[in-house]
Amino acid sequence: MIKVLVVDDDFMVAKIHSGYVSRVTGFEVVGTAHTGADALRAVGELRPELVLLDIYLPDMDGLAVLRELRAGTARPSADPDVIVITAARDLDTVRGAIRGGALHYLIKPFSYEALRDQLENFRSLHRSLSAMPGDAPAAQQDVDRLFGSRARGSSAPPKGVSSETARIVEDILRERSAEGGDLSATECADATALSRVSARKYLEHFVMTGRAEVRLRYGGTGRPERRYRWL
Structure with missing residues (x-):
């Protein structure tokens, strides 16, 4: 653990x-x-x-x-x-x-x-480092692999989704943000014909990579709504 x-x-x-x-x-x-x-x-x-x-x-x-x-x-x-x-x-x-x-x-x-x-x-x-012998010099491919694991997920689309769909979601989010608005996962799903879960996955990816921001909108009962805006 x-x-x-x-x-x-x-x-x-x-x-x-x-x-x-x-x-x-x-x-x-x-x-x-x-x-x-x-x-x-x-x-x-x-x-x-x-x-x-x-x-x-x-x-x-x-x-x-x-x-x-x-x-x-x-x-x-x-x-x-x-x-x-x-x-x-x-x-x-x-x-x-x-x-x-x-x-x-x-x-x-x-x-x-x-x-x-x-x-x-x-x-x-952590596993990659643990598997390497501590008394042996690191080869370049070992170093490349380790630094690659640190960077993984920083810019590539989330696992299991396509860059083409990411561009579609990005265009919609950019357009809404340029108008001064923001977008929920449900609204993104309606505009792209994706499921709400898939739309949120793309939106959260943009947040994680620093290209979009998310804010919580409170109102009524239940959980606050997550609203996304392109930076």
């Missing part, structure tokens, strides 16, 4: 994300933290392989936590990988996450499927 620490200042959000992680085979949430100091302490005590790290924390921002982790402050031998999960959209924060060595950057609110895809990519990377 891959041990995961969930860091978020919001107790309910941390609970939701922990539930997402628990649904993915091979992952176990070993703890949650709601401040930067608690996150560093938990890394040292729980030794997770992966940290889901929020940026907006009450005592220090997530980028500072990331720098402390890379500096070995928590414990010299504790050096988990990090996926940033945040509502922060500014480029300085994104650059800081990249420079700090974050594996990926998920913008809230994101779906279970978006997090699952990143966890599965991490699991593939």
Whole structure:
């Protein structure tokens, strides 16, 4: 099992994300933290392989936590990988996450499927690294494969769908966004003759790759509606 620490200042959000992680085979949430100091302490005590790290924390921002982790402050031998999960959209924060060595950057609110895809990519990377002999030099093809597994899913269409359909969904979303509007998965399905589940899969792919954003629209009873807009 891959041990995961969930860091978020919001107790309910941390609970939701922990539930997402628990649904993915091979992952176990070993703890949650709601401040930067608690996150560093938990890394040292729980030794997770992966940290889901929020940026907006009450005592220090997530980028500072990331720098402390890379500096070995928590414990010299504790050096988990990090996926940033945040509502922060500014480029300085994104650059800081990249420079700090974050594996990926998920913008809230994101779906279970978006997090699952990143966890599965991490699991593939983790297995590839574990299968390589630690005392042998890496061949170029090994390095290419490892870095390819980190990048997988960053721009290619989701598994099981076509680039042609992705372009159709993109055109519709671009057109609606150019008019100042946004689009739900149901509206996208009606416009493309896709199922609502398939339409949402494409829309979430665009969100995950940074080409679209999603906002929640509240109204009436039931779950809030996810509305998508091309960036």
